[in-house]
Amino acid sequence: MVRVRVKGDIAIDDIQLMPGVCAGGDIAIDEYTTNAGVCAGGMLIIVVRVRRYAIDEIQLMPGVCAGVSPCDNSPCLNGASCSETTTAIGYTCSCLGGFIGQNCAVDAKTVSEFTCGFETENNCVFENVDDDDFQWTYRSGSTTSGGTGPSSAYEGTQYVYTEASSPNFQGDTAVLSTVNTLLAGTSSYCLQFYLHMYGIPGTMEVKFGNRGSSSSSVWSESNDQGNQWVFHQVELPPSFTDPVIFFEATRGSSYKGDVALDLVKLSLGQCASGPSARATNPCNNGGSCNENGSAAGYYCSCMTGWSGDNCDVQDVSGNSYSCGFETDGAPCIFKDTTNDEFDWTRRTKSTPSSSTGPSSAATGDYYMYIETSSPRVIGDTAVLTTQDTNLPAGSWCLTFQYHMKGSSMGSLSVFAGDRSSSLTSIWTKSGEQVDPDLWKTATIDIPQQSNPVIMIDGIRGSSYRGDIAIDDIALNAGTCASAGK
Structure with missing residues (x-):
């Protein structure tokens, strides 16, 4: 259809075109064309010319028609030369330097x-x-x-x-x-x-x-x-x-x-x-790695809320923290370290070995303990630490429940100090602790530090009858009301 645009509003509606013979006429609408024109005054005239035609045996074959060259239409651009081929498109372009693509249309950069x-x-x-x-x-x-x-x-x-x-x-x-x-x-x-x-x-x-x-x-x-x-x-x-x-x-x-x-x-x-260090990205928790000439070969730019050489120390601002171990994976500022011989284990009810360990948690259903059976040997240490948490400066009061029943009991120790220096032992219990109660309470003052770190060490004794358990850890800002118990 040829569409003619003129100024003025024109509307048409309900045009119908149906096959067959019109009522009162003898024209079969098998093939038709349309044309349009505009008369004076803006009237639109649509003329339909109807003819009878027939076609048959249509064939579509790959390649180009005999006597017709695909290069006649100059498909190759930017000075490229065109050559006929037997491919589906029938030609190939030889591009000048700097141009690529089927028709040499892309001005490419070389790198x-x-x-x-x-x-x-x-x-x-x-x-x-x-x-x-x-x-x-x-x-x-x-x-x-x-x-x-x-x-x-x-x-x-x-x-x-x-x-x-x-x-x-x-x-x-x-x-x-x-x-x-x-x-x-x-x-x-x-x-x-x-x-x-x-x-x-x-x-x-x-x-x-x-x-x-x-x-x-x-x-x-x-x-x-x-x-x-x-x-x-x-x-x-x-x-x-x-x-x-x-x-x-x-x-x-x-x-x-x-x-x-x-x-x-x-x-x-x-x-x-x-x-490289940059490629392996040693910076955790969204930190970015920057290479330099230091011994490590890099430094980390940490996201807000994280610090440390590898952005693995979480900054906190609270004044009270607790770990009850009732939910597996629940946040706790005391975490297992990788720099010890074995780990603390979350447990409910009795430990696997007889004549050692608690029969239940101090409160609730779960506690943490060290399993001293083989392959553990005397002196092996399991450590819980706050090294992944950047505690606010000041003094703190640490309390927890501990259980040390067994004839070959090792020791339970608490260390504290500043992150930038070595830690000092500030509390320890060695040997079996059964009198008067099996679960006992530790209340320990943590000396004031600018960047405090606290560790709880469980050390294996001379045999498998030395399971040590802890529960209900609490850390509160300030000094304890009754320190040293």
Whole structure:
């Protein structure tokens, strides 16, 4: 239909076109065309011309018609030359330097190494492609859905991610590609990146191949990696003359499947056998790693609320803390350390060995104890410590219930001091403690410190009959009303 635009309001309604013969006429509407015109005064005239035609034996074959060259339409751009081929499109373009693509339409940049931090949009060799289902999106802060996605970039303020919420569905893909970049060199490449896959993710793949050819998956991940940025490196083989790299994220079964990327780096050569301190990111709880010339080789910039060399010390501001051990995994400022021989164990009712340990908790159902059976030997130590908590400066009162029944009992000790110096023993009990009550109360003053740390050590005695238990730990700011009991 030819549409003619004129000034003035025109309206038509209830146009009907039906096959067959019109009532009172003999015209069969098998094939028709329309035309339109405008008369003086703005009246619209629609003319329908009806003819009878028939067609048969339509054939569509690959290639080009005899006597017609696909190069006649000049499909090759930017000075490229066109040559006929027997391929489906019937031609190939020989691009001039700096241009790539099927029709030499892309003005490509050439790189051998690069880093994408995604701090500035459209400034990375990895770009969204047009023939996928949805797009990677630049983002700062949290993603829009709870229970998935990062709360911040790994480094800087921005990252890219795939949003798994509606209207995206399971199986939809979002692709980043270097298709508009010429990767120089024919050696191996090392691709490094930080990936965040938290919630119910789908699949993340790295694909590699020659431009214009199919690509192959060289790396994939489809598991929940926790609410953290995880470093990955992938070695890309030197088997391609014009390589293209793809990041392909496939949406999983839930909207809680946001996938995020940050700090993508490509370098010539093989990947190192072990990543650097920056690559392994020793900084915990969202801290960022910065390389320097120190003995450790790095320092951490911690998120608010965390401190310590590796951002593993939580800053707190309260004046009262308690640990009753009734709920497994419940927050407690006293935690097992990794610098001892064995661990304290959460337990209900009796311990496994006879003639040692309590038959029940001091209060409630659960307590903590040290199991002194084999493979434990005399002198082995299990430590609970507040070293992962940055307690406010000042003096503190520590109280807890303890149980030391057994003929081969070791000792229970409390150490305290400043985080920057060695700790001092301030309370200890050795041997069996059964008179007058099996569960006893310890009340201990913790001397004033600017950055206090407290440790509770359970030390194994001469045999398996030396289980030590503790319960109802409480730590309160200030001094105890009756210290030393």
